[in-house]
Amino acid sequence: MQAFPINYVALLAATVVKFLIAFAWFTFLFGKQWSALMKLKPNKKDMKKTMTRGMIIDFVGAFIMAYVLVHAAHYAGAKTWDQGALVGFFNWLGFIGVTTLSSNTWEKRPFKLWLINNGYHLLALLVMGVIVTVWV
Secondary structure, three states: OOOOOOOHHHHHHHHHHHHHHHHHHHHHHOHHHHHHHHOOOOOHHHHHHHHHHHHHHHHHHHHHHHHHHHHHHHHHOOOOHHHHHHHHHHHHHHHHHHHHHHHHHHOOOOHHHHHHHHHHHHHHHHHHHHHHHHOO
């Protein structure tokens, strides 16, 4: 198998964009609804530690996701923005959407929570797919 060149600037951009989407999604757009559905009670003492740890893990996870998405787009032969978005969509559908729906069902969590969480993942993967596909 021959290696292909990876644009690490695009990889980092996709990572940062996913991180920014998460910030907007879980603060301004759906933060209150998400917190209520998760039954979270803010504790200022633990909040800083939890937030810092969560943000680091999310950033590393976003980088890994972008790296895998680069490969998925390459092997799918995606060249245009809509093809990149389609790669993102099918990765969401096949790996995140169905897995989290199953978990959400077994954990007896509200479907609205699944919609909020997966709306974020879907949007992030669509945008990331576009970035890693067209920014070569």
